[in-house]
Amino acid sequence: xxxxxxxxxxxxxxxxxxxxxxxxxxxxxxxxxxxxxxxxxxxxxxxxxxxxxxxxxxxxxxxxxxxxxxxxxxxxxxxxxxxxxxxxxxxxxxxxxxxxxxxxxxxxxxxxxxxxxxxxxxxxxxxxxxxxxxxxxxxxxxxxxxxxxxxxxxxxxxxxxxxxxxxxxxxxxxxxxxxxxxxxxxxxxxxxxxxxxxxxxxxxxxxxxxxxxxxxxxx
Amino acid sequence: xxxxxxxxxxxxxxxxxxxxxxxxxxxxxxxxxxxxxxxxxxxxxxxxxxxxxxxxxxxxxxxxxxxxxxxxxxxxxxxxxxxxxxxxxxxxxxxxxxxxxxxxxxxxxxxxxxxxxxxxxxxxxxxxxxxxxxxxxxxxxxxxxxxxxxxxxxxxxxxxxxxxxxxxxxxxxxxxxxxxxxxxxxxxxxxxxxxxxxxxxxxxxxxxxxxxxxxxxxx
Amino acid sequence: xxxxxxxxxxxxxxxxxxxxxxxxxxxxxxxxxxxxxxxxxxxxxxxxxxxxxxxxxxxxxxxxxxxxxxxxxxxxxxxxxxxxxxxxxxxxxxxxxxxxxxxxxxxxxxxxxxxxxxxxxxxxxxxxxxxxxxxxxxxxxxxxxxxxxxxxxxxxxxxxxxxxxxxxxxxxxxxxxxxxxxxxxxxxxxxxxxxxxxxxxxxxxxxxxxxxxxxxxxx
Amino acid sequence: xxxxxxxxxxxxxxxxxxxxxxxxxxxxxxxxxxxxxxxxxxxxxxxxxxxxxxxxxxxxxxxxxxxxxxxxxxxxxxxxxxxxxxxxxxxxxxxxxxxxxxxxxxxxxxxxxxxxxxxxxxxxxxxxxxxxxxxxxxxxxxxxxxxxxxxxxxxxxxxxxxxxxxxxxxxxxxxxxxxxxxxxxxxxxxxxxxxxxxxxxxxxxxxxxxxxxxxxxxx
DNA sequence: GATGAATGAGACTTCATTCAT
DNA sequence: TATGAATGAAGTCTCATTCAT
Numbered sequence: 069x070x071x072x073x074x075x076x077x078x079x080x081x082x083x084x085x086x087x088x089x090x091x092x093x094x095x096x097x098x099x100x101x102x103x104x105x106x107x108x109x110x111x112x113x114x115x116x117x118x119x120x121x122x123x124x125x126x127x128x129x130x131x132x133x134x135x136x137x138x139x140x141x142x143x144x145x146x147x148x149x150x151x152x153x154x155x156x157x158x159x160x161x162x163x164x165x166x167x168x169x170x171x172x173x174x175x176x177x178x179x180x181x182x183x184x185x186x187x188x189x190x191x192x193x194x195x196x197x198x199x200x201x202x203x204x205x206x207x208x209x210x211x212x213x214x215x216x217x218x219x220x221x222x223x224x225x226x227x228x229x230x231x232x233x234x235x236x237x238x239x240x241x242x243x244x245x246x247x248x249x250x251x252x253x254x255x256x257x258x259x260x261x262x263x264x265x266x267x268x269x270x271x272x273x274x275x276x277x278x279x280x281x282x283x284x285x286x287x
Numbered sequence: 288x289x290x291x292x293x294x295x296x297x298x299x300x301x302x303x304x305x306x307x308x309x310x311x312x313x314x315x316x317x318x319x320x321x322x323x324x325x326x327x328x329x330x331x332x333x334x335x336x337x338x339x340x341x342x343x344x345x346x347x348x349x350x351x352x353x354x355x356x357x358x359x360x361x362x363x364x365x366x367x368x369x370x371x372x373x374x375x376x377x378x379x380x381x382x383x384x385x386x387x388x389x390x391x392x393x394x395x396x397x398x399x400x401x402x403x404x405x406x407x408x409x410x411x412x413x414x415x416x417x418x419x420x421x422x423x424x425x426x427x428x429x430x431x432x433x434x435x436x437x438x439x440x441x442x443x444x445x446x447x448x449x450x451x452x453x454x455x456x457x458x459x460x461x462x463x464x465x466x467x468x469x470x471x472x473x474x475x476x477x478x479x480x481x482x483x484x485x486x487x488x489x490x491x492x493x494x495x496x497x498x499x500x501x502x503x504x505x506x
Numbered sequence: 507x508x509x510x511x512x513x514x515x516x517x518x519x520x521x522x523x524x525x526x527x528x529x530x531x532x533x534x535x536x537x538x539x540x541x542x543x544x545x546x547x548x549x550x551x552x553x554x555x556x557x558x559x560x561x562x563x564x565x566x567x568x569x570x571x572x573x574x575x576x577x578x579x580x581x582x583x584x585x586x587x588x589x590x591x592x593x594x595x596x597x598x599x600x601x602x603x604x605x606x607x608x609x610x611x612x613x614x615x616x617x618x619x620x621x622x623x624x625x626x627x628x629x630x631x632x633x634x635x636x637x638x639x640x641x642x643x644x645x646x647x648x649x650x651x652x653x654x655x656x657x658x659x660x661x662x663x664x665x666x667x668x669x670x671x672x673x674x675x676x677x678x679x680x681x682x683x684x685x686x687x688x689x690x691x692x693x694x695x696x697x698x699x700x701x702x703x704x705x706x707x708x709x710x711x712x713x714x715x716x717x718x719x720x721x722x723x724x725x
Numbered sequence: 726x727x728x729x730x731x732x733x734x735x736x737x738x739x740x741x742x743x744x745x746x747x748x749x750x751x752x753x754x755x756x757x758x759x760x761x762x763x764x765x766x767x768x769x770x771x772x773x774x775x776x777x778x779x780x781x782x783x784x785x786x787x788x789x790x791x792x793x794x795x796x797x798x799x800x801x802x803x804x805x806x807x808x809x810x811x812x813x814x815x816x817x818x819x820x821x822x823x824x825x826x827x828x829x830x831x832x833x834x835x836x837x838x839x840x841x842x843x844x845x846x847x848x849x850x851x852x853x854x855x856x857x858x859x860x861x862x863x864x865x866x867x868x869x870x871x872x873x874x875x876x877x878x879x880x881x882x883x884x885x886x887x888x889x890x891x892x893x894x895x896x897x898x899x900x901x902x903x904x905x906x907x908x909x910x911x912x913x914x915x916x917x918x919x920x921x922x923x924x925x926x927x928x929x930x931x932x933x934x935x936x937x938x939x940x941x942x943x944x
Numbered sequence: 945g946a947t948g949a950a951t952g953a954g955a956c957t958t959c960a961t962t963c964a965t
Numbered sequence: 966t967a968t969g970a971a972t973g974a975a976g977t978c979t980c981a982t983t984c985a986t
Contacts, residue, residue, distance in 0.1 A: 115959075
């Protein structure tokens with residue numbers, strides 16, 4: 069989507085400095101593959117079908133990814149990198165802690181809500197993975213967890229939150245987000261769900277209701 | 288035709304001829320298969336290896352399960368049935384609601400903690416499944432959710448809990464449990480984690496701390 | 507069919523002198539198997555289904571036939587023996603040659619018309635056969651051919667038939683019978699077809715029409 | 726997308742790039758498979774052996790035929806098409822009817838005599854076939870039968886043949902041809918057999934001997 | 945003798961990967 | 966660089982046959 073904005077050089081007819089051309093093709097493959105992997109078991113997604121969906125020949129896939137596994141892995145790490153950059157961009161140390169936790173929740177929910185395919189993809193392949201995949205996932209999880217965990221630790225230290233186990237609270241928040249995204253359905257707007265989940269989680273952290281009920285609803 | 292007349296002696300002399308034998312063998316196969324499926328992708332678990340692990344010939348697998356998928360499904364439904372029966376057995380309507388919620392959390396955590404293989408198995412294959420699997424999973428999820436949801440609804444009605452979205456709260460609880468079981472690690476005993484998660488969730492539900500902080504956390 | 511008439515001892519409950527009991531069971535298996543083999547490719551007829559259709563256990567089949575092939579062969583030789591005995595019984599050296607040829611045709615047509623299952627069975631497995639089957643078939647074919655051939659030779663010698671190649675004429679007659687039985691359909695009664703085929707063939711043998719047109723229609 | 730723009734050079738430089746290559750390979754597979762199927766039961770002909778005999782890898786077979794059955798079917802329809810085209814080419818409406826019937830017999834005999842493998846193949850799998858095969862065979866049979874049948878009908882109408890049942894006569898001719906080809910053996914040259922069979926059949930049709938006895942048998 | 949659960953060889957078919965063009 | 970025909974390893978499943986009961 070945004071991809072088309074960064075490499076505008078793509079659309080002119082010349083044999084582009086192929087660096088950009090290639091990047092675009094790589095993206096096309098990844099996107100097509102993600103769409104397939106998101107909704108079908110790994111073994112049902114054949115390289116033939118990926119090639120077809122991406123509009124390239126089968127052999128071409130191997131110019132960009134050394135194997136089916138590498139392609140799968142490429143989807144994973146690409147998207148997790150994006151996720152991480154999104155987190156980073158959203159973090160604002162100048163905001164009050166409560167607000168920063170709430171925002172972290174919102175950003176996470178929004179990120180995956182806007183990437184439903186990747187959400188499905190990610191949600192399924194969590195544990196049971198080959199080594200390489202596992203490393204990527206663990207790392208990403210740690211990065212994400214650390215993000216929340218340090219916020220909570222800071223909150224506890226500064227007395228904004230009750231003295232809970234920060235790791236436990238983090239996992240509870242992340243697990244809640246996952247469940248809601250996957251199973252809540254469309255009966256309420258995602259923004260609303262996200263906000264109410266924030267309320268719930270902040271309450272569980274013992275944050276003073278007065279401190280956060282108001283700011284939530286008014287600018 | 289005559290068969291039914293001549294061999295009634297067949298079902299007599301033996302302790303419980305094949306019925307019991309067969310049930311035991313079915314279990315053996317399911318257990319062996321679960322152990323494999325829990326830690327490897329579906330496609331890496333071959334029927335040969337399942338047979339080997341179960342100590343039967345490959346053909347025998349097909350006497351008990353019509354296909355690899357059916358075997359996979361058998362694991363799923365068997366264990367989910369057990370899960371449901373466990374829930375049912377643990378429910379005690381005479382207890383106060385707060386206690387019942389806490390107990391539901393504890394029972395869930397314990398159930399899966401004692402069945403780590405099935406936890407892995409279950410945690411991985413959630414979305415992205417063929418129709419039959421999906422139906423089983425959805426159903427199980429609904430049963431579990433309804434269990435929590437009605438407790439929370441009762442709590443809200445009776446004023447024990449704050450007026451939260453019960454479905455949202457339920458998914459938060461279930462998602463939290465899942466995350467903790469899968470990622471918390473062994474740094475703290477499961478019982479402890481389970482109790483602290485109960486505290487957190489009850490707090491998020493707005494339950495009066497006095498009612499539950501003492502029995503749990505008393506310094 | 508007639509089988510139930512010869513071993514009437516079968517129907518009393520006692521553990522019969524098993525010779526008769528066994529023969530009956532063997533027949534039951536052969537009949538059931540023929541019905542299956544007649545309408546499906548060899549590989550689609552499983553021993554399980556034969557057992558089911560015959561009303562015996564799979565293991566029992568192996569008490570009567572040493573293998574699937576042996577069962578198949580049993581059908582073949584059993585029926586071909588019957589065919590041969592039928593020929594023999596029908597032959598009457600006192601009749602005029604023309605009548606004997608005509609009768610041989612009629613008997614052949616009737617025999618297979620009354621055994622449509624075996625007709626299908628026999629019609630399909632002719633060439634492409636394993637050694638054992640081939641031997642049986644060749645032998646039967648020779649026996650049948652010789653029967654016709656010697657009639658024709660006699661006819662030629664006695665001047666009733668034109669000097670044709672007897673082997674060629676025989677094969678033509680047999681091939682014609684086969685074709686008619688398999689493909690003519692039910693638009694005309696078999697007896698009629700059989701008679702008209704006789705006319706045709708006798709004509710081709712150069713038999714004087716006057717000699718045979720009359721006897722056909724009147725006793 | 727771009728594919729269709731960039732590689733037009735692909736279809737240029739080569740002599741007839743894969744289209745011709747592929748047709749040849751398809752033929753090679755069909756020929757090799759026919760040779761096997763002609764002399765062995767379906768289940769004894771493995772795809773492995775077909776591949777070996779055709780000099781291609783097993784997977785390649787499936788690029789040309791979607792299944793073993795489809796391969797089998799391919800042999801059938803390919804050859805039957807050729808047979809039909811051969812008939813068509815041989816028909817000459819300007820010849821006298823007697824000559825046309827004789828020629829039809831000769832052409833049929835020659836066609837199969839020159840394709841002994843296909844003769845065996847075809848002769849065996851007549852009835853007892855799956856739906857698709859059956860349809861092909863029925864159709865071919867009808868086409869062939871119609872060919873003979875209309876000749877005979879014309880002959881009857883014009884008084885050249887006696888008033889026989891044309892369908893019956895046709896089946897007799899076809900069945901005779903089949904029998905002779907399969908069982909006559911090599912004791913006489915095929916052309917001779919074919920001619921004598923023509924005499925026989927024409928006589929059976931009541932054709933005036935004077936019209937055909939001379940050119941054929943004249944001492 | 946009769947049974948039918950168990951066996952395991954072997955078949956068909958798929959599909960990731962390669963490589964000549 | 967891109968293609969897609971060819972490859973062949975490997976998997977699921979079937980089924981004739983055996984044998985303990």
